[in-house]
Amino acid sequence: MPLRLVPVLEPEFVVEADLHPHPYMAESFAQVGKKWQAAYVHNRYIFDPTKSLSYNAYNFVMPENTAVFDGDPDTAGVELSTNSTTPVDGGVGVDLQTSDTYFVILKAVMSSPTSTTQANLALMGSADMTTWHELWRGSLTGYGPVWHHFGLFVGSRYRAFKLMWWTNGNTTRLTVYEMSVFRYRRAVRGP
Amino acid sequence: MRQKVKVRQLKIGNMNYVFADVQGLEEFFVYGYEGDEAEIEVPAEAVLRKVLREVEDLKRRVAELEKAVMPRATA
Numbered sequence: 001m002p003l004r005l006v007p008v009l010e011p012e013f014v015v016e017a018d019l020h021p022h023p024y025m026a027e028s029f030a031q032v033g034k035k036w037q038a039a040y041v042h043n044r045y046i047f048d049p050t051k052s053l054s055y056n057a058y059n060f061v062m063p064e065n066t067a068v069f070d071g072d073p074d075t076a077g078v079e080l081s082t083n084s085t086t087p088v089d090g091g092v093g094v095d096l097q098t099s100d101t102y103f104v105i106l107k108a109v110m111s112s113p114t115s116t117t118q119a120n121l122a123l124m125g126s127a128d129m130t131t132w133h134e135l136w137r138g139s140l141t142g143y144g145p146v147w148h149h150f151g152l153f154v155g156s157r158y159r160a161f162k163l164m165w166w167t168n169g170n171t172t173r174l175t176v177y178e179m180s181v182f183r184y185r186r187a188v189r190g191p
Numbered sequence: 192m193r194q195k196v197k198v199r200q201l202k203i204g205n206m207n208y209v210f211a212d213v214q215g216l217e218e219f220f221v222y223g224y225e226g227d228e229a230e231i232e233v234p235a236e237a238v239l240r241k242v243l244r245e246v247e248d249l250k251r252r253v254a255e256l257e258k259a260v261m262p263r264a265t266a
Binding site: 023025086087122124130131132133134135136137138139141148152155164 | 205220
């Protein structure tokens with residue numbers, strides 16, 4: 001009897017059943033209107049930020065920075081500035097309470113008034129809110145602006161995500177527009 | 192492009208942080224951690240952007256060298 005994949009259900013993300021949930025970046029990623037569009041293993045998926053698990057979630061790093069979870073990829077969060085050479089919080093953090101396999105989407109921009117700037121932005125994941133692992137890093141070299149815009153599948157061990165950033169000592173600015181976290185679900189095979 | 196790198200551990204306050212000990216990459220994600228190593232992957236787009244930037248730098252360098260050589264060649 002032939003197998004079929006059920007249609008994509010929002011907010012859960014359905015992909016082919018046999019894919020192992022290793023970390024994986026979407027092959028291409030874009031904002032289309034107020035939604036995200038990701039290509040993954042020859043399929044294209046539309047994600048609605050207002051249906052993510054992080055929609056209107058509590059930002060435990062900077063509670064007043066609510067725009068990053070408001071479901072609108074065009075609203076800018078609080079603009080941060082740092083010249084720290086050691087990693088500091090990037091104003092965004094969400095705790096989903098349970099470890100699972102998630103798909104994290106980020107839209108952020110970094111810039112600097114100095115041409116010799118080297119700055120880094122990292123997505124961190126934690127299973128216990130105490131030990132944090134770096135999961136992704138994007139950098140800025142020079143003035144920028146550099147837009148960071150990606151979708152990343154994250155392995156099953158993490159329950160919380162936050163951003164951290166640091167520079168080579170030059171002042172750098174960071175604005176996060178939206179971070180969306182979806183639960184990854186393997187496809188259910190039909191009869 | 193996947194590669195293994197060492198990890199860098201930091202303790203800030205009562206938090207422990209584990210970073211991939213990597214410098215100079217425009218973008219990467221961590222495929223997994225094992226002991227004191229992290230396996231990272233550089234997205235193809237990031238590699239392409241890096242190569243294109245190097246090509247542009249080389250073009251600029253060639254133009255500068257041509258400019259420096261031409262007056263002598265035509266003298």
